[in-house]
Every structure is written in C-alpha cells, then in structure tokens.
Amino acid sequence: MENYISNSVDETDKIAREIASKVPKGSVIELIGEMGAGKTAFAKGFAKGLNVKEIVTSPTFALLNTYDCGDGSKLYHFDLYRLEDIEELYLLGFEELFYSKNDICLIEWPQIAVDILPKHKMRITITKQDANRRKIEVENI
Numbered sequence: 001m002e003n004y005i006s007n008s009v010d011e012t013d014k015i016a017r018e019i020a021s022k023v024p025k026g027s028v029i030e031l032i033g034e035m036g037a038g039k040t041a042f043a044k045g046f047a048k049g050l051n052v053k054e055i056v057t058s059p060t061f062a063l064l065n066t067y068d069c070g071d072g073s074k075l076y077h078f079d080l081y082r083l084e085d086i087e088e089l090y091l092l093g094f095e096e097l098f099y100s101k102n103d104i105c106l107i108e109w110p111q112i113a114v115d116i117l118p119k120h121k122m123r124i125t126i127t128k129q130d131a132n133r134r135k136i137e138v139e140n141i
C-alpha cells in the first residue's frame with residue numbers, strides 16, 4: 001500500500017499524474033471516497049498522467065466518459081453513483097470494458113458493480129481530513 005497526503009487540488013492532481021504513469025494497461029481501479037472527497041479531482045490529474053488531452057468532466061449523469069490516451073488505448077472514467085441496477089451496465093454494453101486488456105478503467109462509486117468487476121484490481125481511497133487535506137491510499141486488492 002502506498003500513502004500520500006495532499007494539501008490542495010493541485011497536489012492531488014500531481015499525485016494522480018504520478019500514479020497514472022505507473023499503472024499498467026488493463027488495470028481496473030476502484031476510486032473510493034465520500035462525496036466531495038476529490039475523486040473527480042483525482043481523475044483529472046490521472047487522465048493527464050495518461051496523456052489525455054481533453055478536459056475531464058464528471059461523468060455523474062453520463063455514467064461513463066471515455067478519453068483517448070493518444071497511444072491507441074482509452075481511459076474509461078465511470079461514476080456509478082446514479083446507477084440503480086447493474087443490469088443497466090449490461091444493457092449499455094459497459095461490463096465488457098472492465099475486461100479490456102489495453103485500456104484503463106477508473107470507477108467512482110464502484111460498490112454497486114462489485115460483483116461484476118474483475119477479481120484483481122486496484123483500489124484508491126481518498127479520505128477527507130480537513131477542508132483541503134486529503135489522504136490518498138493506493139492498494140492492490
């Protein structure tokens with residue numbers, strides 16, 4: 001397990017960029033943290049670390065935003081907060097994305113989909129410690 005402390009959005013961005021540069025393609029990452037913890041802020045930096053050039057926005061309403069990493073691989077950024085039933089993921093054809101070997105999945109609010117996620121994955125947990133201070137833990141689960 002790796003631990004980081006962030007004292008600002010910029011620091012979270014930098015930490016996320018650094019983590020992204022070390023994550024192998026095919027990784028599925030649960031991004032855990034309460035509302036406003038900084039999951040989407042983390043995702044923005046993470047995308048930069050994967051060479052995504054587009055502006056990353058929260059996929060709360062879309063469930064999924066897809067970004068090009070410029071090397072033929074993609075970043076799938078999910079936010080499952082509004083998902084009511086995992087059936088919906090099947091209907092949308094999203095579940096196969098969790099098993100795509102060449103791409104990376106970063107999933108906010110993954111709890112509802114835990115049964116259909118791959119066995120081996122990463123978990124990044126962001127804990128709010130203060131108005132601007134966050135603990136960021138990275139583990140393989």
Ligand SMILES: Nc1ncnc2c1ncn2[C@@H]1O[C@H](COP(=O)(O)OP(=O)(O)OP(=O)(O)O)[C@@H](O)[C@H]1O
Nearest residue numbers: 006007008009012035036037038039040041132134
């Ligand atoms: N060190 C920090 N790292 C990240 N965000 C921070 C930090 N300090 C303060 N913030 C603030 O916390 C908020 C994080 O919002 P963000 O949308 O990233 O949260 P989230 O975890 O994605 O929430 P949600 O569950 O609603 O999607 C922003 O308003 C940001 O400015």
Ligand SMILES: [Mg+2]
Nearest residue numbers: 039040058108
């Ligand atoms: Mg978010």
